[in-house]
Amino acid sequence: MALSWLLLILLALAVIGYFSGRSRALASAGGNARELHSLPSYYGYNVALTTLLPALGVLIVWLLMQPMIIDNTVSGLVPDQAIPEGSDRGLVMSEVRRVANGLDGAVASEAMTEAQAQNPDADIEALTAALKDAGQVLTQDITQPILMAAQKYRSMTSNGSVAMQVVVLALALLGAAFAYVRTHKEFRARNVVEQGILALLLLAASIAILTTVGIVLSMFFETLNFFQLHSWKDFFFGSTWAPNFRGGSELSILPLLWGTLYISVIALLVAVPIGLFAAVYLSEYASTVTRSVAKPLLEILAGIPTIVYGLFALLTVGPALVSMFGNGGALGVGWMASSNAVLTAGLVMGIMLIPFVSSLSDDIINAVPQSIRDGSLGLGATKSETVRQVVLPAALPGIVGAILLAASRAVGETMIVVMAAGAIAKFSGNPFEAMTTITTRIVSQLTGDTDFASPETLVAFALGLTLFIITLGLNIFALYIVRKYREQYE
Amino acid sequence: MTDISQMPDAAPTAKPKSGSLFEKDARTKRRNAAESRFKMYGIAAIGIGLLMLVVLVTNIVTAGTGAFQQTYLELNVELKADKLDKKGNGNIEDIKKVSTFGYAPLIASALENEVVQLGIQTDLKPKEMGKILSKAAQAELRNYVIANPDEIGKAVSFRFLTNSRVDGYMKGRVTRESIANDKSVSVEQLDFVDQLRDAGVLYKAFNLDFIFGSDASDQRPEAAGIGVSMLGSLFMMFVVLALALPIGVAASIYLEEFAPQNRLTDIIEVNISNLAAVPSIVFGILGLAVFINYMHLPTSAPLVGGLVLTLMTLPTIIISTRASLKAVPPSIRDAALGVGASKMQAVFHHVLPLAAPGILTGTIIGLAQALGETAPLLLIGMVGFIASNPPDGIVAGFLSPNSAMPAQIYEWSKRADPAFYERAWGGIIILLIFLVTMNTIAVLLRRRFERRW
Numbered sequence: 051m052a053l054s055w056l057l058l059i060l061l062a063l064a065v066i067g068y069f070s071g072r073s074r075a076l077a078s079a080g081g082n083a084r085e086l087h088s089l090p091s092y093y094g095y096n097v098a099l100t101t102l103l104p105a106l107g108v109l110i111v112w113l114l115m116q117p118m119i120i121d122n123t124v125s126g127l128v129p130d131q132a133i134p135e136g137s138d139r140g141l142v143m144s145e146v147r148r149v150a151n152g153l154d155g156a157v158a159s160e161a162m163t164e165a166q167a168q169n170p171d172a173d174i175e176a177l178t179a180a181l182k183d184a185g186q187v188l189t190q191d192i193t194q195p196i197l198m199a200a201q202k203y204r205s206m207t208s209n210g211s212v213a214m215q216v217v218v219l220a221l222a223l224l225g226a227a228f229a230y231v232r233t234h235k236e237f238r239a240r241n242v243v244e245q246g247i248l249a250l251l252l253l254a255a256s257i258a259i260l261t262t263v264g265i266v267l268s269m270f271f272e273t274l275n276f277f278q279l280h281s282w283k284d285f286f287f288g289s290t291w292a293p294n295f296r297g298g299s300e301l302s303i304l305p306l307l308w309g310t311l312y313i314s315v316i317a318l319l320v321a322v323p324i325g326l327f328a329a330v331y332l333s334e335y336a337s338t339v340t341r342s343v344a345k346p347l348l349e350i351l352a353g354i355p356t357i358v359y360g361l362f363a364l365l366t367v368g369p370a371l372v373s374m375f376g377n378g379g380a381l382g383v384g385w386m387a388s389s390n391a392v393l394t395a396g397l398v399m400g401i402m403l404i405p406f407v408s409s410l411s412d413d414i415i416n417a418v419p420q421s422i423r424d425g426s427l428g429l430g431a432t433k434s435e436t437v438r439q440v441v442l443p444a445a446l447p448g449i450v451g452a453i454l455l456a457a458s459r460a461v462g463e464t465m466i467v468v469m470a471a472g473a474i475a476k477f478s479g480n481p482f483e484a485m486t487t488i489t490t491r492i493v494s495q496l497t498g499d500t501d502f503a504s505p506e507t508l509v510a511f512a513l514g515l516t517l518f519i520i521t522l523g524l525n526i527f528a529l530y531i532v533r534k535y536r537e538q539y540e
Numbered sequence: 541m542t543d544i545s546q547m548p549d550a551a552p553t554a555k556p557k558s559g560s561l562f563e564k565d566a567r568t569k570r571r572n573a574a575e576s577r578f579k580m581y582g583i584a585a586i587g588i589g590l591l592m593l594v595v596l597v598t599n600i601v602t603a604g605t606g607a608f609q610q611t612y613l614e615l616n617v618e619l620k621a622d623k624l625d626k627k628g629n630g631n632i633e634d635i636k637k638v639s640t641f642g643y644a645p646l647i648a649s650a651l652e653n654e655v656v657q658l659g660i661q662t663d664l665k666p667k668e669m670g671k672i673l674s675k676a677a678q679a680e681l682r683n684y685v686i687a688n689p690d691e692i693g694k695a696v697s698f699r700f701l702t703n704s705r706v707d708g709y710m711k712g713r714v715t716r717e718s719i720a721n722d723k724s725v726s727v728e729q730l731d732f733v734d735q736l737r738d739a740g741v742l743y744k745a746f747n748l749d750f751i752f753g754s755d756a757s758d759q760r761p762e763a764a765g766i767g768v769s770m771l772g773s774l775f776m777m778f779v780v781l782a783l784a785l786p787i788g789v790a791a792s793i794y795l796e797e798f799a800p801q802n803r804l805t806d807i808i809e810v811n812i813s814n815l816a817a818v819p820s821i822v823f824g825i826l827g828l829a830v831f832i833n834y835m836h837l838p839t840s841a842p843l844v845g846g847l848v849l850t851l852m853t854l855p856t857i858i859i860s861t862r863a864s865l866k867a868v869p870p871s872i873r874d875a876a877l878g879v880g881a882s883k884m885q886a887v888f889h890h891v892l893p894l895a896a897p898g899i900l901t902g903t904i905i906g907l908a909q910a911l912g913e914t915a916p917l918l919l920i921g922m923v924g925f926i927a928s929n930p931p932d933g934i935v936a937g938f939l940s941p942n943s944a945m946p947a948q949i950y951e952w953s954k955r956a957d958p959a960f961y962e963r964a965w966g967g968i969i970i971l972l973i974f975l976v977t978m979n980t981i982a983v984l985l986r987r988r989f990e991r992r993w
Contacts, residue, residue, distance in 0.1 A: 054935075117836060147836075244884040248798060254790035255799070258811040258858070261851050265822060268829035324585045331582025348589050351596075353979065355912025357946040358600070358968050361953055365961055366599050401592045408589070432571055434578035455817070462819025464915035469953060489821050489915070496828060496919050514825040518818065525817040 056215055060105055060222055064098040067226045071097030071233050079235040088240035096239045099246045100229035105222035112214045120206045127199050142196065149192055149200035150207070152181045168201055265518065272511035280505040285512060291475035291486070293495070293506045301509045303516060305475040309485035313396045313471060314460035316481065320400025322453055325407025332408070333415045334437055345412070352405035356465040363398035363470035364389070371397075375482055386482040390472035393481040399466050403456045410455065414448030414532070415441060447531050454528035458521045464489040488513050600968055607966020610747035610762065611707040612699045613673060613736065617650040617681065621693040624685060635689055640678040643685075644670070647677055647700070658739045662732050672729055674701035676756065676763040702742065704761040704959035706733050710744055713958070750966060754928045755948060761959035764952070766967045768930050772842050772922070772942030773911060775931075779846020779938070780853055780910050785903050787850075788857030789892075795858075796865040797887050816855035823852045824916030832920060840921040840941035848916045853906040860902025864895040897989030904982040908975050914946040922947040945971050 075093035079085035086093070125143050133142050156162040162180055178192050192200075233239070277285070280301060288302030328348065332341050368389025373379050375386040386393075418441050426436040442449070472484025473494065495510035564572070623646060627634050648670045655662065655669065662669070677700040685692065701707075705725040708714035710733070719725050736742035753765025791812075799805040827848035831837045837844050868891045876886035917923065922943050931937040943951065945967060952964040 114835070117834070240882060244882060247884060248794075251790045251794035251798060254787045255794040255808050257787055257791065257854065258808055258815055261815060261826070261854070262811050264830055265818070265826045268826050268834075269822075272829065324588050327582045327585030328589055331579070331586055335579055335582055344586050344590065347593060348586070351589065351593055353908070353975065354596070355914065355946060355971065355975070357912065357914045357949055358596070358972070360914075361949065361964055361968060362596060362599065364953060365603070365965075401596075404589050404592070432575045434575045435571070437578070458817060462821065464819065464821045464918075465950070468915075468918075469950070489819065492821055492825065493915070493918050496825070497921070497923065511825065511829070514822055518822050521817065521819055521822075522814060525814060529813065 056109070056218060059219065060102060063222050063226060064102045067097035067101045067229070068094035071095075071230060074230060074233045075235060075237070075239070078233070086235050087238050088243075092239040092243050093233050093237070095243045096237075096246075097226060097229040097233065099243060101222050101226040103246065103250075104225050105218045108221055109214070109218050112210075112217070116207075116210045116214070120203060120210065123206065124199050124203045127202055128195050146196055146199045146203055149181075149196055150203040153200060153204055156181055168205065266515075269511045269515040269518065272508050273515050276505055276508035276512045279508065285509070289477075291491070293509070295504065295506055299506055301505065303488070303513065305477055306486060306488045306491055306513070308477050309392070309471065309475065310461055310467075310487040310489075312392055312481070312485060313399065313467060313487060314457055316392060316396025317399035317403055317460045318453065318457060320397055321403035321407050321456060324400075325404045325456075326411055326449065328404070328408040329411035329415055330437055330442075333412050334433065334441070345409075348405045348408055350405075351401065352409070354402075356402070356463065359398050359402050360465040360469035363394050363466055367398050368394040368470055371482075385480075388472070388484060390470060390484040391482050392471065392485050395467050395471040396481070398470065399460055399463055402463075402466070403459060406456050406459060407452055410452035411445070411449050414445045414452060417448070418444045447534065451528040451530075451532035454524050454531070458524035458528070461524070462489065462517060462521045464493065468493050488517050492517070600965055600972070603962065604965030604967075604969040606711050606713070606962045607750050607969075608747050609711070609744045610750070611702045611710040611742065611744050613702050614697065614699050614741045614743075615647065615650045615654055616695050616697050617646055618695040619685060619692045620646060625689075625692050632686065632689055635692070636686060638682070640682050643678040643681045647673065647681065654741065658736075658741070660732070660735045660739065662728070662735065664728055664732055668726070668729060669732060671724075672702055672706045672733060674703045674760055674762045676701055676760050699745075701762045702733075704957060706730075706742075707762050708959060709733060710737070710742075711962075713962070750963070751970065754930065755943065755951075756928070758955055758957070761955075761957050761963060764960065764963050766945060766948055766963075766970060768928070769943035769945050769948035770970070771930055771937065772845075772947075773944040775842035775937045775942070776846040776849060776944055777907055777911060779843060780850050780907060781903070783847070783850040784853045784857050784906065788854050788903070788906075789861055789899060791854075792858050792861035792865060793887060793892070796862050797883070797891070812855050812858055815851075816859065819915075820852055820913055821915040821919070823848050824919035826851065827916060828919045838939055838941065840943075841939050842942050842944070843938040844920050845917055845922055845944060846938075848920060849910040849913060852913065852916065853910045856906040856909060857899075857903055860905065861895070861899045864898025864902065865891060867898065868894045894991075897985055901982045901986045904978050904985070908978040908982075911978070912946055912971060912975060914950055917944055917947045918950070923951050945974075 072090050072094035075086055076083065076090055083090050121143060124146060128142055128146070153162070153167040157164055157167050166177075166180075174192055174194065174197060177197070181192075280299075284300060284302055286303065288300055289304060290300040291302055291305045293299045293301060328344075332345055336344065368391070371391065371394055372386050372389050374381055375383055377384040377387075379386070422440055422444060423436055426440040427433070431439070467487045467490050471487055471490060473486050473490065474484045475486045475491075476483075478485065492510045492513050495507055495513075623642060624638055625631075625635055626638075648666050651669050651673075652666050680700065681698065684696070684698070702710075703724070705714050705719070705722065706729075709725075709730055714722075714725070716727055716730060719727070719730070733742060749763070749767075750765045751770075752767035753763070754768040755765065756763040791808075795805065795808065795812075799808075827844060831844045831847055832839055837847075872890050872894065873886050876890045877883065881889065921941070931940050931942060949964045949967040949971065952960040952967065
């Protein structure tokens with residue numbers, strides 16, 4: 051029985067529960083709804099929710115826990131000597147899963163009977179041949195322990211899902227029966243239902259916490275694995291980034307961090323002056339008409355997906371820069387060899403960040419009280435003197451916060467650097483050279499066939515965690531500054 | 541303010557000035573110049589920003605419109621029975637046995653006939669002539685024959701795709717000079733193309749297949765379309781809408797209406813504002829680790845992409861929903877409570893309907909953001925996958941591997957043939973059309989339903 055059927059049955063039970071609960075409540079009041087404590091529908095909702103919620107909760111938890119429990123049990127079955135040299139338990143387990151899937155597929159396509167698939171004394175060669183005939187993909191030769199484990203895996207999975215269905219349906223029926231029996235005209239159905247809904251609302255709000263916990267845990271454990279395979283000294287203090295899938299890689303974050311910061315700094319050098327002047331003009335000088343036209347237009351730049359900027363950098367800005375600074379270019383300097391360069395990525399990222407800086411600064415400049423401006427103008431200062439010597443200093447903390455937020459955006463930006471920054475990790479001050487960033491390396495280490503037992507793959511999680519911490523730090527600091535500043539004038 | 545008193549001119553030792561206010565002294569002129577300079581900087585900054593927007597948009601439009609046009613060659617192909625149905629029994633299984641290579645001679649002879657009929661003089665060998673067509677032409681012919689086996693033995697008029705170089709030549713991307721080192725097309729072939737064009741059988745037409753078709757392999761940029769990945773995006777958006785909207789609204793209602801002032805609420809609020817600023821690639825790592833590695837959901841599936849994008853858009857939706865809940869005046873709640881509604885009833889029956897337009901606007905904007913997001917999709921395997929077949933059925937739409945629009949665009953941008961770049965820009969036009977439409981709807985909704993209390 052597929053999961054969708056189970057869900058449909060649960061829904062059907064809930065609907066039946068709604069109507070039966072409602073009619074039972076009405077019946078207990080002799081058909082007079084005014085005798086009831088709550089509106090009749092609340093009695094229905096009470097039965098429906100009691101049917102649905104515990105069952106669904108158990109279903110979700112079961113679905114999450116079952117693979118982990120089965121994996122642990124089955125992986126305990128694989129003896130140490132069954133793990134080939136140079137491999138590890140994780141790889142063997144993925145092979146086990148593959149064989150189990152293969153057996154499932156073969157049984158489903160009727161190439162094999164269930165008894166054949168579960169026969170522990172099966173002839174391995176015959177089985178392999180049968181699986182291949184059934185069109186199942188196997189990467190390695192099946193060995194006896196792997197087959198045993200795969201069969202155990204299959205039987206546990208199928209037993210587990212049968213048990214899950216029984217438990218979930220039993221819970222639903224129990225819940226329905228319990229709520230149905232409780233239904234009576236004196237029963238405070240509305241209060242109970244509202245409690246239930248409140249719990250659901252709280253649950254939805256907690257998903258934010260769950261996500262953060264998920265992010266941190268998923269990266270934290272893989273990072274720990276990484277540091278078991280690779281020295282942390284090399285990661286934090288090494289000087290070379292040279293992943294080598296045959297082993298002996300040097301995986302240091304420092305060159306990547308340098309590339310990230312260099313590109314971010316160029317982006318900020320573009321975005322901050324333009325964004326800041328635009329914000330000052332919009333808030334201090336522009337007429338309402340100009341403002342109502344220019345501000346949304348500028349903000350379009352922020353709504354354009356980063357893939358568009360990436361393509362713009364790769365196919366337009368990069369070649370344009372090469373035709374200017376490259377060999378035989380318009381300036382005849384020959385500084386730039388390829389269109390992938392720090393400058394390309396930085397410039398385009400800067401364009402992307404302009405509206406980010408300008409909108410935030412605009413809000414902050416607007417928050418500076420008019421009385422301060424009036425005081426300065428009254429003393430005879432010109433408008434620009436007021437802006438430079440009064441408004442901007444007053445808004446400075448907020449503007450710094452805005453710039454930090456933009457910096458965090460720049461550090462975490464992926465598509466532009468993946469497409470335009472290049473793949474060479476090095477320390478260099480030359481903006482016309484290709485360099486690579488943390489996000490680029492995360493993408494390149496985690497795309498394609500990934501093997502979660504090699505430090506070359508796991509390093510991506512360590513990089514991700516570092517990136518998460520850097521951006522989180524920048525954001526918290528920026529928000530703190532902005533908030534503190536706002537309080538000053540409120 | 542202190543600066544002014546420190547300025548040397550204002551010092552008491554300076555000679556009292558004579559002259560009228562109409563006569564500007566040097567310092568006033570300097571200050572006025574600084575003033576107008578400062579203003580110019582501001583105008584220049586906005587100018588640069590808008591200029592960039594214009595450059596970007598013009599660039600997209602000029603580079604991308606080519607993808608909506610494609611060069612076709614019209615040919616009358618005789619579907620010879622002795623080649624396609626050797627046994628002559630019309631059995632579809634036998635017809636299927638003829639591989640695409642078996643169709644090549646038919647196209648070649650059709651082209652030869654065409655050349656003779658049109659009286660085109662060329663030194664090209666028939667084989668060279670055939671090369672101006674796409675490699676997809678034979679497959680197209682085969683599919684047609686398998687779908688209409690009754691047509692065997694008749695002559696049917698076809699509109700074949702030409703190969704990407706010829707297409708590029710017709711669009712001006714490829715010139716006689718630029719193909720000097722190009723092995724896949726020769727100057728003679730381009731001359732031949734010119735003759736065919738003058739004869740009116742080779743022409744550019746609107747490329748519907750680009751919008752609705754599927755992706756094609758590296759060798760056939762002329763046949764690549766974005767349709768299948770559009771479906772992938774659509775299924776992802778279903779997932780996002782189905783999950784992010786209810787969860788986001790529920791979370792906002794809790795935080796805005798019910799949450800007590802305590803530690804837990806604080807933690808949730810801080811978490812939401814931080815999640816809104818987490819780089820999208822980190823959500824991709826989360827998706828890879830949790831949904832694919834741990835829960836063993838299928839790689840590249842729109843379901844997984846949708847789940848990741850849901851987590852990413854949730855903060856956006858929560859923030860905008862809270863703002864629109866906050867905008868509903870407390871008097872509405874008080875009135876509801878006053879006539880005996882419970883707090884829950886006041887919120888669900890009165891506050892929520894009034895906040896609905898704002899919530900909808902925020903949701904559409906969140907969806908638009910999710911639609912354009914690429915980075916997390918790279919990590920869950922929606923790139924590098926050739927979306928060649930549309931999913932069959934709704935379940936397959938969620939679970940079978942697919943691409944998404946931005947992932948497809950990225951994929952094209954990595955391929956070697958420049959003809960794919962045109963496709964990538966074309967894909968961006970389609971993506972932006974979706975985004976502009978969604979945002980316009982959001983703005984219109986806001987205008988239509990916005991209420992000042």
